[in-house]
Amino acid sequence: MGIYWFQEAKKKGIRIISVDPCYTDTAKMLGAEWIAIRPSTDTAMLIAMAYVLIVEELYDKKYIERYVYGFEKYKDYVLGKTDGVAKTPEWAAGITGVSAEEICRLAREYAAARPAALIQGWAPGRTANGEQYHRAAIAFQAMTGNIGVSGGSGSCGAVQYTGGPNKASLLQIISSQLLLEGTRLTFGGKGVEIQTGKWADAVLRGKEGGYPSDIKMIYVVGHNIINQRQNVKKGVEAFKKVDFVVCHEQFLTPTARHSDIVLPVTTNFERNDISIPWAKGYYVVFANKIVEPLWDTKSDLDITKELAIKLGLSEFEDKSADDLLQERFEKSLLKDYTTYEDLREKGLLRMGEEPVVRYQKQIEDPDNNPFPTPSGKIEIYSRRLDEENFDTEGFSSAMAAYKNIPRIPTFIECEELPDSKTTRKYSLQLTTPHPKYRVHSQLYNIPKLRKLYEHTIWINPADAEGREVKDGDLVRVFNDRGAILVRAKVTERIREGVVRCSEGTWYDPDEEGIDRGLCVNVLIDDMLTSSGGTSNFNTCLVEIKKEKERN
Numbered sequence: 001m002g003i004y005w006f007q008e009a010k011k012k013g014i015r016i017i018s019v020d021p022c023y024t025d026t027a028k029m030l031g032a033e034w035i036a037i038r039p040s041t042d043t044a045m046l047i048a049m050a051y052v053l054i055v056e057e058l059y060d061k062k063y064i065e066r067y068v069y070g071f072e073k074y075k076d077y078v079l080g081k082t083d084g085v086a087k088t089p090e091w092a093a094g095i096t097g098v099s100a101e102e103i104c105r106l107a108r109e110y111a112a113a114r115p116a117a118l119i120q121g122w123a124p125g126r127t128a129n130g131e132q133y134h135r136a137a138i139a140f141q142a143m144t145g146n147i148g149v150s151g152g153s154g155s156c157g158a159v160q161y162t163g164g165p166n167k168a169s170l171l172q173i174i175s176s177q178l179l180l181e182g183t184r185l186t187f188g189g190k191g192v193e194i195q196t197g198k199w200a201d202a203v204l205r206g207k208e209g210g211y212p213s214d215i216k217m218i219y220v221v222g223h224n225i226i227n228q229r230q231n232v233k234k235g236v237e238a239f240k241k242v243d244f245v246v247c248h249e250q251f252l253t254p255t256a257r258h259s260d261i262v263l264p265v266t267t268n269f270e271r272n273d274i275s276i277p278w279a280k281g282y283y284v285v286f287a288n289k290i291v292e293p294l295w296d297t298k299s300d301l302d303i304t305k306e307l308a309i310k311l312g313l314s315e316f317e318d319k320s321a322d323d324l325l326q327e328r329f330e331k332s333l334l335k336d337y338t339t340y341e342d343l344r345e346k347g348l349l350r351m352g353e354e355p356v357v358r359y360q361k362q363i364e365d366p367d368n369n370p371f372p373t374p375s376g377k378i379e380i381y382s383r384r385l386d387e388e389n390f391d392t393e394g395f396s397s398a399m400a401a402y403k404n405i406p407r408i409p410t411f412i413e414c415e416e417l418p419d420s421k422t423t424r425k426y427s428l429q430l431t432t433p434h435p436k437y438r439v440h441s442q443l444y445n446i447p448k449l450r451k452l453y454e455h456t457i458w459i460n461p462a463d464a465e466g467r468e469v470k471d472g473d474l475v476r477v478f479n480d481r482g483a484i485l486v487r488a489k490v491t492e493r494i495r496e497g498v499v500r501c502s503e504g505t506w507y508d509p510d511e512e513g514i515d516r517g518l519c520v521n522v523l524i525d526d527m528l529t530s531s532g533g534t535s536n537f538n539t540c541l542v543e544i545k546k547e548k549e550r551n
Contacts, residue, residue, distance in 0.1 A: 006030055015113075017106070019045070020121075021431055022458065022500050023493040035106070036495035038418060039429045040539045041096040042124040044411040045103060046136035048092030051078050052107035053143055059111070060145035067366065068142050069373070070381020074408045087411075095411070097418075097495065111144050115151035123433065128414040128539040129529050136409035139380045147378060148363030197230065197526050197536075203238035220247040220255055221300055224441045227254045227507050230524040230536065232515075233482050248300055251445055254507040254519075264297045271299045272344075274325055284334060284349040381408050416525065416541045418497065426479045426541040428463065428499050432520045435502035444506050455518050456489035458500040459544065464490045467544055474547045476514065477501070479540070482522035484515040485547060499544065503537065 003026065010016060010030050018027035019035045019042070027034055037045060053059040054075055064071050080086035089100035089107075096103075110116050118141050124133045138147070146152035194202045194211065206214035218239065226235045232254075239245055239258045247259035256262045269290045276284050293299065298306075301321050319327070329340045334349070343349050361369040370376030374383040385407055406412075415422050418429065434440070437449050444450070457477060459469065469475055471490040476483050477499070486501060494500050501520050508517030515522050524540045 020123075021429070021495050021498045022433075024433075025436075028493075035098055035102060038095070038097040038495070039431050039498060040124075040127040040130075040414065040417055041092075041411075042127075043129070043133045043136045043409065044087075044092045044095040045098060046133070046140050047078055047087045047409065047411055048089045048103050049107035049110070050074070050136070050140055050143060051087045052089060052104050053111055053140075054078055056108070058108065059143040063145035064143065067147075067363065067371075067377055069375040069377040069379045069383065070408065071143070074139060074380045077408055077410065095417075097497070110140075114144075115146055115149050116144065116153075117151065118146065118153045120153075123431070123538055126537045128416065128527065128536050129412040130536070131529055132406070132409055132412060135380075136411075138378070139409050142378045142380065148357065148359035150357050150360075152357075195528060197528055199225070199229070200231065200234045200238035201526065203241055204234070216242055217244045218242050218246070220245070220259070222248065224253045224255045226258055227441050227519055228504075228521065229526070230521055231481055231526040232507050232519055232522045233513075234526060248303065250297075253441065254517075263303055264295070265303065266293045266297045266299045270294065270297065272321060272325060274329065274343075283351060284343065286343045286347050286349075288344065288347060414539060416539050420541075422541050426543045427497070428459075428542050428544060429497060430477070430520065430523060430540040430542045431498060431500045431538045432503040432524070432540075433500065435504055438504050441504045441506060444504060454487060455502065455505055456487045457544070458489050458491055458494040460494050460496045460498070461490055461492060462496045463499070463544075464488065467546065469544065469546050474549055475544050476547045477523065477542050477544050479523055479542045481525065482513070482515065484518050484520065484522055485550070486518045488544070499542065 006016065006026070007030070016027075016030050016032040017035060018024065018030075018032040019037050020027065021037060021039050023034045023036075026032075076082050078087045085091065089103040092098070092103055093100040110118070118137055120134060120137045124130060127133070141147050141153040201209070202211045203215045203218070205211060226232060226239065229235055236258060244261075245259040246261045246263065247256050248263050248265040249256040249259075250265060250267060252262075268287055270293045272289050273287045274284065275287060299321065301324070305318070326340045329335060329343070334343070337351055338349050359371065362371050366376075371378055373379045374387060382405075385405055414420070417423075435455075437453050438444050438446075457475065464470070469488050469490070471488060473488045474485060475488045476485055478484075484501075501518070503520050505518040505520075507515055507519040507522065509515050521537075523542055524537060527536055529536065
C-alpha cells in the first residue's frame with residue numbers, strides 16, 4: 001500500500017496504528033499510535049487477539065459460515081483444547097512484550113471498526129516461522145469479515161498476474177531459465193532443487209551431509225549472493241571450497257570479489273525489458289533500450305547463448321531478446337489490456353487508477369467465483385496440506401518440507417527469541433530493515449549517496465546505558481557467527497531489548513575477520529522456517545560492546 005493512500009486516510013481522520021519494534025519514519029510522519037512489539041512474536045499477538053474475539057463473541061459468525069473453512073479447528077487451538085495452553089492475552093504478553101490490556105483493546109477496537117484494514121508488512125514474515133504470521137493475520141481478517149470488502153484488508157491497490165512478468169528483470173529470468181532447462185535436457189534428469197537458504201550448506205556438506213551431490217562449481221546471475229544471504233562467512237567458505245565460480249556483474253561487489261571469473265553484463269539501459277514496479281501492481285513499464293551495449297559487455301541472454309553453443313546444448317532456443325519478451329507477454333494476462341507493440345511504443349500500461357479490492361468477486365458472488373483453494377473458501381485450516389503428497393525424492397522439491405507445516409496458524413518457539421538459552425549470551429534482538437538510500441545492496445557504491453547519511457545501529461537508551469554506550473560511539477555488534485563495527489544511534493524510537501541496523505552494505509572484513517563493511521547478514525543464521533523456506537532476516541540475537549576508535 002503506497003504512502004499516498006496512508007496520507008489520504010490520515011487527512012480523513014482514519015486512525016492508524018503501527019505495531020512495530022521501531023517507531024519508523026512512516027509512523028512518525030503519519031502520527032500513528034505505536035505499539036512496540038518484540039520482533040518475531042507477531043503471530044502470538046494475533047492469535048491472542050483471536051482469543052479475545054472468540055471469548056467475547058466479537059467475530060463475524062455469518063461471514064465465517066459463508067466464506068471460511070476450518071474455523072472450529074483454529075478455535076480449539078486458540079482456546080487451548082488441542083494442546084492444553086489457552087492463547088490468552090496474558091500468555092501473549094509474556095512473549096510479545098505488549099501488555100494484555102493493549103492486546104485486548106486492539107482486538108476489540110479492530111472488531112468494532114467496520115471495515116478495518118490490517119496491512120501485513122513483510123518484516124514480521126521475514127522471521128523464524130514467519131509464514132505463521134501471515135496465516136494468523138489472514139485468519140484474524142477473516143474472523144472480522146474484512147477480506148474482499150472495500151476499505152478492508154483487501155484494498156491494497158495491487159493486482160496479481162499469474163504467469164506474467166514479475167517485479168524483476170524479465171529478460172534476466174528468461175536467460176537463467178533457458179540455460180537451466182537446456183542443461184537439464186542435455187545432461188539428463190529434471191535437475192535438483194535445494195532451498196536457497198541452504199545453498200552454502202549444500203556446498204560445504206555435500207553428499208556426506210545428506211545432499212544429493214558434491215557441488216564443484218557456482219554460477220551467479222543477478223544476485224549479490226554472498227552479501228545478501230544469511231551467514232555471510234559460511235557463504236565465503238562455500239565459494240572457497242568449489243573449483244570454480246562465475247559471476248555476471250557490472251560492479252565489483254563482494255560476490256564478484258570472491259569469484260574466479262566476472263563476466264561484464266549490460267545495464268538495463270542497454271537492453272529492452274519489461275517490469276512491474278515493486279511499490280504498485282496496476283501498471284507495467286516497458287524499459288526501452290537507450291544505448292547499444294558498451295565496451296565488451298553482453299546481456300545475460302547473449303552470454304547464455306554463447307555458453308550454450310560451447311556446451312553443445314542443441315535444445316537451446318535460438319530466439320532474440322525481443323522474441324522472448326513478446327512470447328512471455330502473450331502468455332500473460334497483460335495481453336488482455338494491450339498489445340506488445342503498443343506497450344513497447346508507449347512505454348507504460350495503466351490497468352486502472354483506483355485501488356483494487358482483492359477477492360471482491362469471491363465475496364460478492366462466491367458461487368461463481370470460489371477462492372482458489374480446495375474448499376473454495378478462505379482456509380484457516382489448510383486442506384491442501386492434508387491432500388498433497390509430499391513424499392518426494394530427496395531434495396528434488398521444496399515441497400518435501402511442507403509436511404512439517406502446522407495445518408492451522410500456530411506460534412512456534414525459536415532458540416533466537418527472548419528467554420531462550422541463547423539470550424543468556426546475546427540479549428539483544430536484531431532487526432534488519434531496508435535502507436532509504438539504496439535498494440538492498442544496489443547503490444551502496446555511489447559516493448554522493450553515502451555522503452547523505454551515516455550507517456548506524458539504533459539502540460534504546462536503557463540498553464545503551466547498561467553498556468556504557470553513548471550516541472555516536474563506535475560499537476562491535478557480535479554473536480557466534482561474526483561481528484561488525486558500526487556507530488551507535490541512541491534513540492527511544494526503538495523498544496528496549498531490540499537493535500536496528502539496515503541491510504545491504506557491502507561485506508569488507510578486516511585482518512581480524514571483523515566486518516567493517518557493516519553487513520548485518522554476517523550475524524544472521526541460515527536456519528529454515530517450518531515450511532522449509534528461508535527469510536529469517538529479523539530473527540537474530542546479538543550483543544553490543546563499545547569499541548576503541550580505529551584508524
